[in-house]
Amino acid sequence: MVFPILSPDPATNKEAHFLKYPIYVGGNRGRGQIYPDGSKSNNTVYNSSLTGKVSKIFRKEKGGYEITIDDISDGHKVVDIVPAGPELIISEGEFVKVDQPLTNNPNVGGFGQGDAEVVLQDPLRIQGLLLFLDQLF
Numbered sequence: 566m567v568f569p570i571l572s573p574d575p576a577t578n579k580e581a582h583f584l585k586y587p588i589y590v591g592g593n594r595g596r597g598q599i600y601p602d603g604s605k606s607n608n609t610v611y612n613s614s615l616t617g618k619v620s621k622i623f624r625k626e627k628g629g630y631e632i633t634i635d636d637i638s639d640g641h642k643v644v645d646i647v648p649a650g651p652e653l654i655i656s657e658g659e660f661v662k663v664d665q666p667l668t669n670n671p672n673v674g675g676f677g678q679g680d681a682e683v684v685l686q687d688p689l690r691i692q693g694l695l696l697f698l699d700q701l702f
Contacts, residue, residue, distance in 0.1 A: 575687070611647045611668045613661040622657050625649075632667060 573581035628649025651668035
């Protein structure tokens with residue numbers, strides 16, 4: 566993002582000084598976690614649907630995973646589907662609990678903020694520097 570800034574002229578405004586002025590700009594990155602129909606997007610954490618052992622992780626051809634979890638209470642299998650995007654933090658053979666994250670959280674730091682400093686310079690100093698560098702090179 567570029568913000569046009571009109572710097573004050575210390576020759577006409579005695580309140581302006583040649584110092585560093587911090588500028589803080591923040592903005593929401595717009596990462597949604599749920600679609601209007603209630604399904605999760607690929608910008609959210611996917612959790613285990615039950616407590617059990619991860620018996621199989623199948624990587625789909627177009628990205629994403631099918632994670633088969635064996636229920637430890639009655640032995641039935643459940644397949645949790647993770648779309649392309651999130652990174653898995655579990656592996657085959659691991660025991661997982663219900664609602665335990667299967668993927669990383671891509672929304673850490675969802676609100677972006679950048680810091681910058683603006684240094685007001687006397688135009689004659691900049692011109693002098695350019696002339697000096699021109700003589701050197």
